[in-house]
Amino acid sequence: xxxxxxxxxxxxxxxxxxxxxxxxxxxxxxxxxxxxxxxxxxxxxxxxxxxxxxxxxxxxxxxxxxxxxxxxxxxxxxxxxxxxxxxxxxxxxxxxxxxxxxxxxxxxxxxxxxxxxxxxxxxxxxxxxxxxxxxxxxxxxxxxxxxxxxxxxxxxxxxxxxxxxxxxxxxxxxxxxxxxxxxxxxxxxxxxxxxxxxxxxx
Numbered sequence: 001x002x003x004x005x006x007x008x009x010x011x012x013x014x015x016x017x018x019x020x021x022x023x024x025x026x027x028x029x030x031x032x033x034x035x036x037x038x039x040x041x042x043x044x045x046x047x048x049x050x051x052x053x054x055x056x057x058x059x060x061x062x063x064x065x066x067x068x069x070x071x072x073x074x075x076x077x078x079x080x081x082x083x084x085x086x087x088x089x090x091x092x093x094x095x096x097x098x099x100x101x102x103x104x105x106x107x108x109x110x111x112x113x114x115x116x117x118x119x120x121x122x123x124x125x126x127x128x129x130x131x132x133x134x135x136x137x138x139x140x141x142x143x144x145x146x147x148x149x150x151x152x153x154x155x156x157x158x159x160x161x162x163x164x165x166x167x168x169x170x171x172x173x174x175x176x177x178x179x180x181x182x183x184x185x186x187x188x189x190x191x192x193x194x195x196x197x198x199x200x201x202x
Contacts (some may be wrong), residue, residue, distance in 0.1 A: 016136035017101045019085060019122050020048050027119050042130035043084070043123035050109035050118050054088045056098045057122070057136060065090035065104075071111045073106040074104050083133065084123035087111045114196045 024046035029133035033040030060078030073086040076098060087108040098104060113121045
């Protein structure tokens, strides 16, 4: 079996969107408290402008739309999760079913977390536990992929070089080689004949 490697794939369209459009700047990040009763920053602050439309980050049902401790708040529930938006002047009443990215109100400049600037405080709860709402946007699925490359990616086999062969000889060289023994034999015959003549003359 081929070894497997965890690799990210292209994610499907996200199930949540930013509650402000265009994508806002994060003024202050989520900071969970060390203990539930201790101070922290239970959400993210997103830079906006007064009167800017606020969108429901997820589909769900508006379960609350009204003032809480001097701030106007909208709560959208979906299963065990609830997203909160403040300060928002609601445009829809509690009990309304909303789609993802549907406007639910307008950003208020009053009682802003970022006063004197205007920002949206976006929160996420599961039961009574606060979570980082940015996790709604950050989920990326993974799949298992083999580490063996596909056939067209296999490297070509290496060919070992063969021993060097002597360069081919020219026709003239081959002819000289063939005539060399004949020349030696002829020269030897002449030497023998000359020796015989000398002996005969002496």
